[in-house]
Amino acid sequence: MRASRRRVDGEWKTSIVCHHHEFRAFPPLSLTDPAPPFLAVTNVPSMKHSERSTSPRSRRSSARASSTLRSVASKHRLCWTALGFERRTEKLKSEFDTAFASGDLAGQGGPTNDISGSYTVTDYFAELRVPILEGRSGADLLAVNASYRYSDYSTDKTTDSYGLGIEWAPVKTVKLRGSYQQAVRAPNIVELFAAQGAGLFNMDTDPCGTGPGQPVPTASAAQCARSGVTAAQYGSSLLVSPAGQYTGNFGGNTNLDAETAKTYTFGIVLQPLRNLSATIDFFDIKVDKVIAAGIPGALIVQQCVFSNQFCNLIHRNAQRGTLWGQGLAQGYVEQNNLNLGKLSTRGIDVAVNYNYNLSQYGGLGLSFLGSYVDELITEPIPGLGEYDCAGYHGTTCGTPVPKWRHKARAVWTTPWLFDLALTWRHLNEVKIDTASPDELLAGTVLPVTAKMGARDYFDMSGSVNITKQITLRAGVNNIFDKDPPIGVTGAPFGNGNTYPQVYDSLGRKIFASITVAF
Numbered sequence: 001m002r003a004s005r006r007r008v009d010g011e012w013k014t015s016i017v018c019h020h021h022e023f024r025a026f027p028p029l030s031l032t033d034p035a036p037p038f039l040a041v042t043n044v045p046s047m048k049h050s051e052r053s054t055s056p057r058s059r060r061s062s063a064r065a066s067s068t069l070r071s072v073a074s075k076h077r078l079c080w081t082a083l084g085f086e087r088r089t090e091k092l093k094s095e096f097d098t099a100f101a102s103g104d105l106a107g108q109g110g111p112t113n114d115i116s117g118s119y120t121v122t123d124y125f126a127e128l129r130v131p132i133l134e135g136r137s138g139a140d141l142l143a144v145n146a147s148y149r150y151s152d153y154s155t156d157k158t159t160d161s162y163g164l165g166i167e168w169a170p171v172k173t174v175k176l177r178g179s180y181q182q183a184v185r186a187p188n189i190v191e192l193f194a195a196q197g198a199g200l201f202n203m204d205t206d207p208c209g210t211g212p213g214q215p216v217p218t219a220s221a222a223q224c225a226r227s228g229v230t231a232a233q234y235g236s237s238l239l240v241s242p243a244g245q246y247t248g249n250f251g252g253n254t255n256l257d258a259e260t261a262k263t264y265t266f267g268i269v270l271q272p273l274r275n276l277s278a279t280i281d282f283f284d285i286k287v288d289k290v291i292a293a294g295i296p297g298a299l300i301v302q303q304c305v306f307s308n309q310f311c312n313l314i315h316r317n318a319q320r321g322t323l324w325g326q327g328l329a330q331g332y333v334e335q336n337n338l339n340l341g342k343l344s345t346r347g348i349d350v351a352v353n354y355n356y357n358l359s360q361y362g363g364l365g366l367s368f369l370g371s372y373v374d375e376l377i378t379e380p381i382p383g384l385g386e387y388d389c390a391g392y393h394g395t396t397c398g399t400p401v402p403k404w405r406h407k408a409r410a411v412w413t414t415p416w417l418f419d420l421a422l423t424w425r426h427l428n429e430v431k432i433d434t435a436s437p438d439e440l441l442a443g444t445v446l447p448v449t450a451k452m453g454a455r456d457y458f459d460m461s462g463s464v465n466i467t468k469q470i471t472l473r474a475g476v477n478n479i480f481d482k483d484p485p486i487g488v489t490g491a492p493f494g495n496g497n498t499y500p501q502v503y504d505s506l507g508r509k510i511f512a513s514i515t516v517a518f
Contacts, residue, residue: 081126083126084125089120090118090120091118092116092190094115096112096114103327111197119189121151123149123150125150128146128147129143129144130144130145139168140170140171140172141168142166142168143167144167146164149162155254159258159260161183161184163179163182165179166179172271173272175269176267178266180262180264183260184259185258185261187337196251196252197251198327199293200245200248200492203241203297205240206246207223207302217234223305236320239321248334249332249333256337256339257339259288259290260287260289264284265284267281277353278350279349280348280349283347285344287344289340290340290343293336294335294337295380297333298396299384301314303384314334317330345373345377346374348371349372351368351369352367352368362414363413364412365410365411366409367411370405373404375390377389384440386438386440387438393432395433400502403428405425407425407426409421419463420460424456425457426454426457427455429451432449435450435451451487455484457504459475459479460476461474469517472512473512473513473514474510475510475512476508476509476510477508477511478507479508484505
């Protein structure tokens with residue numbers, strides 16, 4: 001028996017290799033081990049400040065046995081197998097003070113309720129990798145791999161996830177690979193146990209009101225009456241929120257099922273030279289039972305007004321007819337968590353790596369990573385149509401999804417104890433989702449917010465080994481201080497005028513750090 005650490009499916013995994021059918025389920029552990037392989041008990045202390053207290057806890061026990069066997073058809077490659085189980089308990093308790101709970105903070109949109117809940121899950125899993133052929137004519141390598149995991153949740157839900165893969169290298173310089181997987185994402189504690197209460201959703205405008213860019217209602221008085229608008233309220237400017245934010249009644253649902261995804265990938269790996277490699281991979285992912293905060297609020301309003309559906313989910317303020325304001329009393333839309341629609345995406349990932357020897361000047365490493373999104377289709381409710389968010393952003397599509405983005409990087413590793421790196425980040429332009437021809441997205445388009453332009457950022461960084469124990473790192477991100485594109489970006493996706501999680505909202509950033517090893 002011996003411990004081994006290997007890279008499997010892109011992750012480092014530690015296992016006990018049992019050549020003589022020995023098994024030790026719970027070996028001694030170091031408290032400083034960053035990834036305890038068999039048994040771990042972790043308690044995260046409460047994080048408290050003047051406004052709220054959150055105490056997440058996770059307890060985990062696991063065991064794993066692996067073995068290595070020589071393949072009959074391969075002289076060098078080994079079969080690899082693993083069996084194991086894992087049991088986890090997840091807990092979360094989040095408490096808020098009076099200001100949060102009453103919804104009195106500026107821009108809060110409603111009260112923030114306490115959250116408390118837990119669940120336990122037991123997993124059983126198996127993994128297998130088998131080389132079928134090696135070193136044969138037309139098959140320098142032919143190998144298959146498989147994995148399976150069964151999960152049993154204390155919420156009376158069970159899930160199955162599995163994967164099948166194949167690799168075929170007809171010659172050493174070319175390898176084809178493909179895989180099929182079923183993946184699952186179980187609902188988290190917030191999605192399961194969050195208390196119901198007022199929150200905000202984005203909607204460009206109320207079709208029954210008037211406002212900037214909408215001098216007259218886009219729906220008739222009869223259509224608006226379906227949503228609760230009276231004749232006296234029809235066309236009122238009060239119906240349109242100046243912030244583009246409306247009130248929904250949000251909350252958890254303990255009967256949620258896990259999301260299920262079917263993933264297909266196919267790719268080719270090329271290595272014509274020892275120091276040059278390239279990969280091209282096609283991906284196709286389809287997700288069912290997508291967990292959402294109920295039916296999207298904007299869709300509920302549109303479907304009620306124009307198709308006479310879901311009108312029972314709309315509760316307008318009796319005096320003003322509004323769906324926005326402080327708390328539920330000013331009008332709201334029902335949006336509790338549900339397993340609703342479907343999500344699918346497909347595209348191509350490209351990667352190129354090249355290393356060049358500069359002799360006495362060190363080495364130069366060049367890398368390129370690019371991703372093309374052909375489509376990102378959402379079907380919010382089965383049977384009510386779908387829309388494609390690839391190349392769009394906005395109140396329905398959310399954060400920008402550029403059709404193309406890439407990162408190119410050059411690293412000069414010198415023989416003089418320092419390294420330099422230059423990075424180029426690119427994102428294609430995106431349009432506002434209401435400019436889409438899709439019926440569920442199409443809407444008012446203002447010229448000033450019609451699109452967010454492409455962005456190119458250049459970063460430079462370096463590191464110096466001052467001594468064997470001390471390393472200094474410094475750099476500049478967004479060297480040319482490029483501003484982010486500006487538009488209308490409502491919560492929760494943006495901060496009002498851009499997307500800080502996608503673009504460099506603060507411009508040029510200078511950083512430095514020092515690492516001391518003991």
